[in-house]
Amino acid sequence: MSTESPQACEALLAAAADRIPSDTARLDAELLLSHVTGLSRTSFRAWPEREVSGKQAESFEQLVSRRIDGQPVAYLLGHQEFWSLPLNVSPATLIPRPDTECLVETALDLSLPANAQVLDLGTGTGAIALALASEHPDWRVSACDCVEEAVELARQNARLLGLDVSVARSSWFADLEPGKFDLIVSNPPYIADNDHHLGEGDVRFEPSSALVSGTDGLDDIRLIVEQAPGWLNEGGWLLIEHGFDQAQAVRALFSTRGFVSVESRQDYGGRDRMTLGCWGAQ
Numbered sequence: 001m002s003t004e005s006p007q008a009c010e011a012l013l014a015a016a017a018d019r020i021p022s023d024t025a026r027l028d029a030e031l032l033l034s035h036v037t038g039l040s041r042t043s044f045r046a047w048p049e050r051e052v053s054g055k056q057a058e059s060f061e062q063l064v065s066r067r068i069d070g071q072p073v074a075y076l077l078g079h080q081e082f083w084s085l086p087l088n089v090s091p092a093t094l095i096p097r098p099d100t101e102c103l104v105e106t107a108l109d110l111s112l113p114a115n116a117q118v119l120d121l122g123t124g125t126g127a128i129a130l131a132l133a134s135e136h137p138d139w140r141v142s143a144c145d146c147v148e149e150a151v152e153l154a155r156q157n158a159r160l161l162g163l164d165v166s167v168a169r170s171s172w173f174a175d176l177e178p179g180k181f182d183l184i185v186s187n188p189p190y191i192a193d194n195d196h197h198l199g200e201g202d203v204r205f206e207p208s209s210a211l212v213s214g215t216d217g218l219d220d221i222r223l224i225v226e227q228a229p230g231w232l233n234e235g236g237w238l239l240i241e242h243g244f245d246q247a248q249a250v251r252a253l254f255s256t257r258g259f260v261s262v263e264s265r266q267d268y269g270g271r272d273r274m275t276l277g278c279w280g281a282q
């Protein structure tokens with residue numbers, strides 16, 4: 001389609017949706033056109049013949065080409081919503097997933113002391129830490145990540161949202177200031193390094209350091225479960241996201257390490273996708 005002259009929104013969207021190889025092709029196209037034009041998605045339906053400039057049509061076409069190559073929409077837009085919070089994202093971080101909101105819900109259901117000390121390990125964009133801080137201004141939420149760009153991005157997101165979350169650079173617990181927490185939460189990398197899913201879809205463009213964890217996907221979870229007790233208050237909780245087929249192994253790691261009240265919880269698809277346990281007396 002020529003992009004030199006003004007183009008009707010609907011014609012652009014229909015042509016793009018036909019070419020984007022994704023289950024969400026039409027939505028993707030609408031998000032990209034909205035990003036380029038500043039027009040709302042609902043306006044495309046209300047006024048399908050509305051024209052956008054040739055320049056805007058060309059910018060849209062460039063984004064559509066990158067989407068056809070497989071680039072995730074969130075990286076093309078530079079942002080992603082999580083827990084209704086608009087978060088900036090970059091290819092240095094994992095794109096926050098809806099399922100991780102289940103982890104946030106589970107954390108919010110725990111009965112923690114007033115002014116609870118909370119730590120989000122491997123925070124990426126800051127998604128989990130920021131969601132918790134937005135719900136609990138009384139909690140003292142801190143976060144860490146081993147990637148400098150992620151630390152900067154999480155700090156930027158905290159600033160933009162006006163949320164009080166301190167973000168440190170640390171590989172898990174290694175470089176943290178000494179402290180004790182009432183809740184340690186993490187969505188660590190948990191994919192096995194030979195998993196075929198790594199060659200499919202959006203994950204091809206996400207940093208492997210945020211996704212892959214050794215031959216069984218459990219290297220980082222093993223380290224966190226092993227070291228977390230040294231950082232938990234008596235009665236504090238450890239809550240970790242993992243793969244749908246790892247729940248049994250993760251529960252065993254928690255129990256062997258001495259956690260009590262160990263149980264797994266499900267994601268929106270009804271699969272066991274996170275495990276929690278209490279350190280010491282409840």
Ligand code: GLN
Nearest residue numbers: 094096123124187188210
């Ligand atoms: N904690 C971040 C998230 O849930 C990043 C997770 C990761 O990089 N594995 O989105």
